[in-house]
Amino acid sequence: MRTATRARLAAAALAASLALLAPAEAGAPAQLAQARYVALGYDLGNGFVSETDVHTEFQPEERAALQAIRARLEEWGKYVEVVRPGEADLLIAVRKGRLVSLGGGISAGGPSSGRVGGGGSLGTGPTAGAQVSSPDDMIEVFDARGGSLIWRGMKPNGLSGAGPPLFDSFRAEVAKAEKSTKKP
Numbered sequence: 001m002r003t004a005t006r007a008r009l010a011a012a013a014l015a016a017s018l019a020l021l022a023p024a025e026a027g028a029p030a031q032l033a034q035a036r037y038v039a040l041g042y043d044l045g046n047g048f049v050s051e052t053d054v055h056t057e058f059q060p061e062e063r064a065a066l067q068a069i070r071a072r073l074e075e076w077g078k079y080v081e082v083v084r085p086g087e088a089d090l091l092i093a094v095r096k097g098r099l100v101s102l103g104g105g106i107s108a109g110g111p112s113s114g115r116v117g118g119g120g121s122l123g124t125g126p127t128a129g130a131q132v133s134s135p136d137d138m139i140e141v142f143d144a145r146g147g148s149l150i151w152r153g154m155k156p157n158g159l160s161g162a163g164p165p166l167f168d169s170f171r172a173e174v175a176k177a178e179k180s181t182k183k184p
Contacts, residue, residue: 095140
């Protein structure tokens with residue numbers, strides 16, 4: 001019982017801190033307008049993980065959300081998707097909301113394996129872990145060169161539906177960036 005209470009408290013604290021880290025409304029980053037190539041992946045709580053990495057932590061809902069984002073990107077035509085994160089200008093990560101999850105996977109490589117954000121260990125082998133997260137769905141956009149967070153959108157059920165709504169928010173942010181970079 002104590003463990004469940006601690007997990008709920010940790011989740012609430014993490015959700016509050018993530019909300020504070022969300023980008024300000026002041027201005028859209030120019031990188032969103034200038035970028036051409038993107039790589040898609042997931043955020044497992046410590047940064048971008050390429051979709052080509054083998055992990056069981058990726059939930060079926062996250063895989064479906066990533067496919068929906070891919071389809072919308074193709075329809076839009078603004079960006080070209082690349083498989084290797086090292087060839088991208090932007091890294092777009094999805095994460096379905098959840099409070100607690102357990103998982104494992106297989107690590108195949110080190111820092112160059114498509115992971116941006118949190119550190120990574122060298123070598124291969126099985127992985128296991130537990131995560132406490134926000135209940136809101138999330139899309140994050142990272143600078144592929146430096147790994148810094150450029151934009152984050154969070155919303156309950158934001159990766160669900162035909163939209164999905166978080167993609168529409170991202171697209172609106174790109175439009176703001178394009179408009180602000182065209183000012184004389």
